[in-house]
Every structure is written in structure tokens, then in C-alpha cells.
Amino acid sequence: MDDVRVSVGLRMHQLITELFPVCRSITGDGVRETLRVVKQRVPLEVREVPSGTAVFDWTVPNEWNIRDAYIKNSNGERVVDFRRSNLHVVSYSRPVHQRMRLSELRPHLHSLPDRPAWIPYRTSYYREDWGFCLSDALLQSLPDDEYEVLIDSTLAPGHLTYGEYFVKGALDDEILISCHICHPSLANDNLSGLALATELAAHVAAQPRRYSYRFLFIPGTIGSITWLALNEQRTPRIQHGLVVTCVGDRGDFTYKKSRRGDAAIDRAAMHVLKHSGHPFSIEDFFPYGYDERQYCSPGFDLPVGCLMRSPHGSFPEYHTSADDLALVRPQHLEESFNMYRSIVELLECNVTYLTTNPKCEPQLGKRGLYKTIGGDNHDSSRQMAMLWVLSLADGKHSLLEIAERSGMDFELLHSVAVALARAGLLVERPADKATTPVGLARRMDMDIRDLDSAR
Numbered sequence: 001m002d003d004v005r006v007s008v009g010l011r012m013h014q015l016i017t018e019l020f021p022v023c024r025s026i027t028g029d030g031v032r033e034t035l036r037v038v039k040q041r042v043p044l045e046v047r048e049v050p051s052g053t054a055v056f057d058w059t060v061p062n063e064w065n066i067r068d069a070y071i072k073n074s075n076g077e078r079v080v081d082f083r084r085s086n087l088h089v090v091s092y093s094r095p096v097h098q099r100m101r102l103s104e105l106r107p108h109l110h111s112l113p114d115r116p117a118w119i120p121y122r123t124s125y126y127r128e129d130w131g132f133c134l135s136d137a138l139l140q141s142l143p144d145d146e147y148e149v150l151i152d153s154t155l156a157p158g159h160l161t162y163g164e165y166f167v168k169g170a171l172d173d174e175i176l177i178s179c180h181i182c183h184p185s186l187a188n189d190n191l192s193g194l195a196l197a198t199e200l201a202a203h204v205a206a207q208p209r210r211y212s213y214r215f216l217f218i219p220g221t222i223g224s225i226t227w228l229a230l231n232e233q234r235t236p237r238i239q240h241g242l243v244v245t246c247v248g249d250r251g252d253f254t255y256k257k258s259r260r261g262d263a264a265i266d267r268a269a270m271h272v273l274k275h276s277g278h279p280f281s282i283e284d285f286f287p288y289g290y291d292e293r294q295y296c297s298p299g300f301d302l303p304v305g306c307l308m309r310s311p312h313g314s315f316p317e318y319h320t321s322a323d324d325l326a327l328v329r330p331q332h333l334e335e336s337f338n339m340y341r342s343i344v345e346l347l348e349c350n351v352t353y354l355t356t357n358p359k360c361e362p363q364l365g366k367r368g369l370y371k372t373i374g375g376d377n378h379d380s381s382r383q384m385a386m387l388w389v390l391s392l393a394d395g396k397h398s399l400l401e402i403a404e405r406s407g408m409d410f411e412l413l414h415s416v417a418v419a420l421a422r423a424g425l426l427v428e429r430p431a432d433k434a435t436t437p438v439g440l441a442r443r444m445d446m447d448i449r450d451l452d453s454a455r
Helices: 003-019 029-039 102-108 136-141 187-205 222-230 232-237 264-274 330-349 377-392 399-406 410-422 440-445 448-454
Strands: 045-050 063-072 078-081 096-101 146-156 159-167 174-180 212-218 238-244 253-256 280-283 304-308 352-355 394-398 426-428
Touching: 003 029, 003 187, 003 330, 029 045, 029 159, 029 187, 029 212, 096 102, 102 146, 159 187, 159 222, 174 187, 174 330, 187 212, 187 238, 187 330, 212 222, 222 232, 232 238, 238 264, 238 330, 253 264, 264 280, 264 304, 264 330, 264 399, 304 330, 330 410, 352 410, 377 394, 377 399, 377 410, 394 399, 399 410, 410 426
Parallel strands: 174 212, 174 238, 238 304, 253 280
Antiparallel strands: 045 159, 063 078, 063 146, 096 146, 159 212, 253 304, 352 394, 352 426
16 A cells, blocks of 8 residues: 555544544534634535524524533542543533532443443433543442532533535535534544545545535534524435444444435445445444434435444444544545545446447447457456446446446446547437536546645
């Protein structure tokens, strides 16, 4: 693997490292700081939605911010300290400052008995409460003592903040890329998706494109609900979509289908995975997980899937302090980026062709398209790909449909379709040709070096 390719994963890991200490939640200054850092890489529009705004059956909550938190023993020592780990405080804890015995404090303490060295991640977004998270080893070691408990937080009317980056293409039709930005120091389940979305946005903006792209950096659940409520008139433009999460660990790839199950994005993702050489699994849609369940809700039914490595809850580090910078690695981030890039490029190049020679096969040899001496398996595959494309180039079958029917790799079919078009044997269906920018045909040949040289 050359240094240029590694640099993609390294850039993503560096962004994760920079953002890892920031205390994020569904609202607050941690979200704003996160978006400020992302905005240094792509020109986000930052939106602020006031607390109390009605968004379908939900209401934008009060804004939460925290300055400090601790539990001190009777000697004045911080036995639990927010400054050491922002996971120590239950997110959205209301302010508290009082003294209490361990028996009174204990119901507000959360640990993982089966993982005694790890700190769990817990929230109380929509029910006023307070609490601390700590390792079970520390919890079991606490003596019966009087403790000073402080959570220096505010929970008051403010705003829900999210970031949006729109990249205009030749078409008004959009590809949606969505990630959540509401977790504190969790590297895989939060920051890996944010880093990939940031890198993909920069890549897309530097390329010729048919589709327009909308990148959303939003707090989970309430963020997508809010965006959908405020942008309902735009949703018919979304033709394909992916929710990005958990893409930095070493697990096999997992694709969760959209609610439709057979949308173009589902078929494109499955095709790319099948031909990637990486182990993978496919999950049917189910109404739990990340923001795909909001985009796919019956009133919208958008074609939005979710491409992950290890799914949420399936790796032991999930929602614990062990989801740290050591769990996500540059090479895994790079593999995930390449998978997303391949899916996007397939969608961009998935046009429908018409043959200019519909009655019987054209003679390929006289056009220099047919190898006359056999024995080369690659040439044999290429020639078979040409025959498949010519056979189904009736204006009714897209390249992806031809790939699915033939079992051949989309990239190979796209390559031969370009060659056949240059030889005058194919034309793009008018609806596709009118919206295809110059130079799009070379997209499938671009590698990461093109992205770096374009910066």
C-alpha cells in the first residue's frame, strides 16, 4: 500500500484524534466546536434550531452544556472526575451540588460488572435526571463515606445545532450522506462516520458529477427528525442515501438495506461489496439503529441504507470507554472510505445505453474491439462484457441491471461501455446523456492520488 493511499486513512484518524476529547451531546457547545473543526475541511452551513420548535411528534429540547463534574470523598479527593473522561457524566444530567452518603449516591452510579475496567456511556436526553458513569472496579472500591457531588451543567432554552454541506451537480436529484455527531469520546460509534463523511464530501466536491450531494452532520434521532421536518419539500429529490457509522474498526462490512429493500442504493452497495474482495454481510431493514429509520419512515420512505463495519451493539467496546482511538485504525478507515467511494462512483456511472446496431451483433473485430487470438482470460472477460452490454443496451437496462443479470463486475461493464460508445456502437439514453458532465466516464479509473492532487 503506497503512502498516498495510507494518507486518506491517516487524515481521517487525525480528525478523529482532534475531536475525541470534545464533550458532545445532542445540543450544546461541544456540537458547535465539532462543526467548527469540520468546517475547516469542508464549507459547512451551520444551522441553529430554537428549543421548543415542533418537529413532527417531537420538540427540539433545551440546550445542555457542562463545565465540570466530580465526586469527592471526605478527604476532598476527586474519585470520579469529568476532566479525566467526559463519559463519567450521564449526558444531559441536570445540575446538582450536594453531599450524600454512598447509599444515597449509589442509584445514580452506572457501571459494567462484566467489563470492570470500562466506563459505560449513558444518556438522559428526554427525562430530567442526573448520574455518573464509572468503572465497576472503582465502584466496588468506594467506601461508605460522605461524598460531595457536583455537576456544573446548564439545561435551558437554546438551540439544536447541525451542519449541512450541499454540493450541486448537473442533476437536481440528490445523494444523501448522513452521520451523527452527538456522542462524546467514542471513536468508532460517532467519530469514524463523521471523519468518513468529511473526507467523502471533499472528494465529491473535487470531481465532475451528475448528482447533487447533501451531507448532514446531525445529532442522532432528533437531528434527522428536525432536518426532515424543516426540509420536507426537498426530500423528493433524494434518490439514494447512506447513513455512515462504525466504519473504523476491524470488523467485516455490514450493509443494512433501506426499508424498500430493493432500491438502487441497496443493489449498488451489495454489488460493490460482492466484488470488493472483503468479507461482508447483508441485513434486511429493521426499525432500530441509526437515522436510516427516520429517513425510511412510512411518510418519507426514502431509499437510505446504512453501511457499517461492526454493527452497533455487536462489538464489546460499543458505548464504553474502550471505544477509543486504539479501536479505529487508519487502514480500516481507508477501506471503508474506498467502499463508499466505489458506491458513489457506481451511482454516478450507472447510465442506460442504446445500441446503434440493434439488429444482430455488430462486428467488433473491424473496430479493434475483439481480440482474434485466444488464451487471455482478461480479454475473454472483457469481450463477454461487451456482448452483455450490447445485448441489453435497449434503453431499458441500466449498467447496474446488466451487472446484476450477467454477474459481472460493474467497473468492467462500465469500462467496455465507454469503449463501445467511443466506437459509435452505443449512445447514452437521452435523459442520461443530457445530464452527464464532461469527463464523467473516467471516474471509475480515479484513485486516491487524484483526490490528493486535486487538493
